[in-house]
Amino acid sequence: MDVTLRFLDNPITASASNFNEVVGGGNLESLAGSGQCTAGFTGEMNGVPGILTATHCLQNSKKYVNRFGKKYDFGVPITDSSIYHEISFVPLNSPSITGEVYRAWPSTTSTSNMKITGMGIAQAPYTDWYTGLKVGGTPLCHIGLNTGFSCGAVTVVDEGFTGAGCNASSKRLIPIASCAQTIITVEGSNFRINVGDSGGPFFDGSGKAYGLASAMGNSRTAYVTPIKYLQGFKLKTEF
Secondary structure: OOOOOOOOOOOOOOOHHHOOOEEEOOEEEEOOOOEEEEOOOEEEEOOEEEEEEOHHHHHOEEEEEOOOOOEEEEOOOEEOOOOOOOOEEEEEOOOOEEEEEOOOOOOOOOOOOEEOOEEOOOOOOEEOOOOOOEEOOOEEEEEEOOOEEEEEEEEEEEEEEOOHHHHHHOOOOOOOOOEEEEEEEEEOOOOOOOOOOOOOEEEOOOOEEEEEEEEEEEOOEEEEEEHHHOOOOEEOOOO
């Protein structure tokens, strides 16, 4: 009998035995049981495993749900004490986390996970002083619960932002009107962002982690909070 072997493009990196692991880019499920935000990168704080997400996503979210349907309850979130950085760490009742992010949602078969290798520093477009040529900003990709996987490029770094994300993060009597001037703007004709993508991870083609979706300017423009400002967070990586 003749046998034909068929090799899949970008097979899933997780085996069946790993379907219970927590991976970045999953669903943050609300009290009502409907998805409202996206989980960011995985890691640890104080020796406890968990995930990062946008602070405004934690007002109603109570569970992490991976793309295979496994659910985990949240612990008590740890929010950046400055309040100006729209980012929080969520401890998870999970036996293990994996240093990867999804590149497909909600599909379970089409695309491999991205292995996270470390943190990156975003570069805005600039003109080379020697050649006079314009150099584009850092290319970044994103996974969001609503729009899935898409890529764009950094157009602005160290930007201030006034919007719902920063206001929603405030626990003070007087709401803070804007985030610190650390926001990264990502745009592109093929890039997509929408409601439900908040908290989702931004990463480059080598697996470097950059930040989380905090807000959208329009469906092709995202405002991203760098993850380096959450002190004590140890990014989970895979080599």
